Amino acid sequence: MGGVGGGCLGRTMKEEKNFNNPLLRIEDLVVEFPASQGRTVHAVSGVSLDIRQNETLGLVGESGCGKSSLARAIMQIPPPTSGKVLIEGVDLTQLHGRKLKEVRGRFQMIFQDPASSLNPSRAVGESIAAPLLSLGGMNKAERRLRTREMMTAVGLNPELHYGRRAHQLSGGQCQRAGIARALITRPQLLVCDEPVSSLDVSVQAQILNLLRDIKESYGLAMLFIAHDLAVVKNICDRVAVMYLGRICEVAPCESLYATPAHPYTRALLDAVPRPDPGYPAPDSGMLPGERPSPLDPPRGCRFRTRCPRAADICSEIRAELRDIAPNHEVACHFPLDVRPENGGFDGR
Amino acid sequence: MTGPDQDLLVVGGLTVQLQTEQGPIRPVDSVSFTLEKGKTLAIVGESGSGKSMLCRAILGLVPARGNIRFDGRDTGKLTGREMNRIRGRDIGVVLQDPLSSLNPVMTISDQIIEPMRIHLGITRREGVERALYLLCSVGIPRPEERLGCYPHQLSGGMRQRVAIAIALACEPKLLIADEPTTALDVTVQAEILTLLARLQMERKMAIILVSHDLGVVAGCANNIAVMYAGRIVEQAPAAELFRRMRMPYTRALFDAIPRIEDPPQRRLPNIPDLPPNFAALPPGCRFAPRCPRAGERCRTEEPALVCDEDRNHRYACWFPV
Ligand SMILES: Nc1ncnc2c1ncn2[C@@H]1O[C@H](COP(=O)(O)OP(=O)(O)OP(=O)(O)O)[C@@H](O)[C@H]1O
Ligand SMILES: Nc1ncnc2c1ncn2[C@@H]1O[C@H](COP(=O)(O)OP(=O)(O)OP(=O)(O)O)[C@@H](O)[C@H]1O
Ligand code: SF4
Ligand code: SF4
Ligand SMILES: [Mg+2]
Ligand SMILES: [Mg+2]
Numbered sequence: 001m002g003g004v005g006g007g008c009l010g011r012t013m014k015e016e017k018n019f020n021n022p023l024l025r026i027e028d029l030v031v032e033f034p035a036s037q038g039r040t041v042h043a044v045s046g047v048s049l050d051i052r053q054n055e056t057l058g059l060v061g062e063s064g065c066g067k068s069s070l071a072r073a074i075m076q077i078p079p080p081t082s083g084k085v086l087i088e089g090v091d092l093t094q095l096h097g098r099k100l101k102e103v104r105g106r107f108q109m110i111f112q113d114p115a116s117s118l119n120p121s122r123a124v125g126e127s128i129a130a131p132l133l134s135l136g137g138m139n140k141a142e143r144r145l146r147t148r149e150m151m152t153a154v155g156l157n158p159e160l161h162y163g164r165r166a167h168q169l170s171g172g173q174c175q176r177a178g179i180a181r182a183l184i185t186r187p188q189l190l191v192c193d194e195p196v197s198s199l200d201v202s203v204q205a206q207i208l209n210l211l212r213d214i215k216e217s218y219g220l221a222m223l224f225i226a227h228d229l230a231v232v233k234n235i236c237d238r239v240a241v242m243y244l245g246r247i248c249e250v251a252p253c254e255s256l257y258a259t260p261a262h263p264y265t266r267a268l269l270d271a272v273p274r275p276d277p278g279y280p281a282p283d284s285g286m287l288p289g290e291r292p293s294p295l296d297p298p299r300g301c302r303f304r305t306r307c308p309r310a311a312d313i314c315s316e317i318r319a320e321l322r323d324i325a326p327n328h329e330v331a332c333h334f335p336l337d338v339r340p341e342n343g344g345f346d347g348r
Numbered sequence: 349m350t351g352p353d354q355d356l357l358v359v360g361g362l363t364v365q366l367q368t369e370q371g372p373i374r375p376v377d378s379v380s381f382t383l384e385k386g387k388t389l390a391i392v393g394e395s396g397s398g399k400s401m402l403c404r405a406i407l408g409l410v411p412a413r414g415n416i417r418f419d420g421r422d423t424g425k426l427t428g429r430e431m432n433r434i435r436g437r438d439i440g441v442v443l444q445d446p447l448s449s450l451n452p453v454m455t456i457s458d459q460i461i462e463p464m465r466i467h468l469g470i471t472r473r474e475g476v477e478r479a480l481y482l483l484c485s486v487g488i489p490r491p492e493e494r495l496g497c498y499p500h501q502l503s504g505g506m507r508q509r510v511a512i513a514i515a516l517a518c519e520p521k522l523l524i525a526d527e528p529t530t531a532l533d534v535t536v537q538a539e540i541l542t543l544l545a546r547l548q549m550e551r552k553m554a555i556i557l558v559s560h561d562l563g564v565v566a567g568c569a570n571n572i573a574v575m576y577a578g579r580i581v582e583q584a585p586a587a588e589l590f591r592r593m594r595m596p597y598t599r600a601l602f603d604a605i606p607r608i609e610d611p612p613q614r615r616l617p618n619i620p621d622l623p624p625n626f627a628a629l630p631p632g633c634r635f636a637p638r639c640p641r642a643g644e645r646c647r648t649e650e651p652a653l654v655c656d657e658d659r660n661h662r663y664a665c666w667f668p669v
Binding site for chain 2: 062063064170171172199200201202203204205206208209212227228229230231233234235236237253254257267268269270271272273274275276277278290291
């Protein structure tokens, strides 16, 4: 099964719409891990997404839904079980050795745990410069100059911070160093895996502003992963919502937040805490039941075991992503706020 | 309503001094507050402001100066044994990382039952029954299947629920929850906060809820204390605080939160730089180097925490908003 057959129709429609080719296109990406007793973890199950030049795409979903697996598959660490990762039309999964390394220099990743991308026993400046070294083609002086430039661009002081070790930096400074390291090869695409989830609100604001500035001045495309929809709205142009290895909804920021169509998106929106004591505490009643295990995802719609709108058809037939408004795609038999002219089932 | 018999915890002039390579530091510096029975006090501040150290001092886990009255008793006068009893039975603790508060090599059932056997003197059988009831009340489905599990076999949200169940086992009068949801995603966070609010209603238990995010505590705290560089710099009932934030730091913390109602791509007004190093505090107001309202006086004289009598609103600032 997978998502192989179902996606075809949607894709031709999308291709017509999208005359300027995306920078990154993921097609039917599947990531599976072997588990004990011959079972399989279905971490990512048939995901197709585009990221355009200069665009920031948000990817949100609960812990364990496969966000990091998807990000790592894009980076080929490890490569996906199946599916394509196309950078300007070149399929990375078909590249090897030198060629892969060359193309991979064009996209970089930053991680949730800011210290993890920095070598603890080396000077921070050297960690930042490391990708240049493995890319080759620059002498020591050039590398040092570029490193200093990058450190300044992310708000680190080269004089003060170049020689420090990771543990001598604060969480926010580590994340800045991680960003400098990721940007030093002048990539076209930056994959950010929960870059602010471990930071406090004031440092989070600093890093979000920094990423936004950098995206503009370097003309970057970004895949921005988070579980907090308020954070995503602050930095993204478009948002993809993921549940248990599948995409439920993709839309531009404005329409996703104004008219969420997937019941899961609605639940995520309701869970965002409001900084207002008059606002009722978030109601978890929306999502009854346990999270299903990726070892044994529900048949049909994967959200059906927790969905307040689920009906019989949901356990039999999986809803494919389809357009319900311009650029607004949803995978649900009974989306919220479907206007009649868009057709679809109107069960409730 | 308020009065000495309503007060569960009265903290006065609490100070923790540590020796470091850079000299002595005071991560908790003259902190005073009162927590009434059955109420929630939130403690909010940036990373490193001393929130966890304050919790540890209340629990008597670090040497501290000052007074702590818990449930009418001066904890400074208690023996180590008595203090252990308070910690194990009257005060429950939940930490940010449930893995660090759970024992990785003990089953869930043993971890819940053990403290009850020690402090409540119940039998193993009664313990199992109560454990099932507790797991149920923290929203763990099919608890009988979880009793034999080890912590690593549970998801993060489930682990935090178990940690809460353990903290509640001996029916504490006070629950100290130090960033109980920071490591969790938003849906689980919402579930845990709802759970805490419900348990508090049912059990008339007081809660100290620590967080770096004013948004997280807004919906569930009766009273909010904002901490900066080891001191409480503003404190008020939640509604009053959100109605009027007097101290520029509180305002800045609040403004830094991305809001779901805001238009996309809004630049966040962030606080520049980082909190000061405890070993080299600035003279005057500790927030002055980062404060947009700072004036001459702020750089020389430290403002005291003053009370706005009629409203119960305390703040430490020369030029309040
Ligand atoms: N190397 C691996 N081997 C086996 N299972 C894995 C591996 N990596 C991830 N998984 C499983 O795949 C699923 C998806 O994990 P992933 O880390 O991609 O989720 P995530 O959305 O990034 O979650 P989080 O928000 O917690 O980071 C999870 O059930 C996880 O346990
Ligand atoms: N054992 C120690 N020795 C020296 N300094 C310490 C020690 N433990 C904590 N500190 C310092 O005390 C200060 C307060 O730390 P604390 O952990 O209470 O902050 P916090 O407000 O809980 O921060 P976070 O939000 O990161 O948990 C920090 O500056 C920290 O570096
Ligand atoms: S397809 Fe059915 S179960 Fe799935 S989200 Fe839509 S209504 Fe809910
Ligand atoms: S006392 Fe001065 S520096 Fe301190 S918060 Fe008030 S205005 Fe700012
Ligand atoms: Mg992840
Ligand atoms: Mg802490």
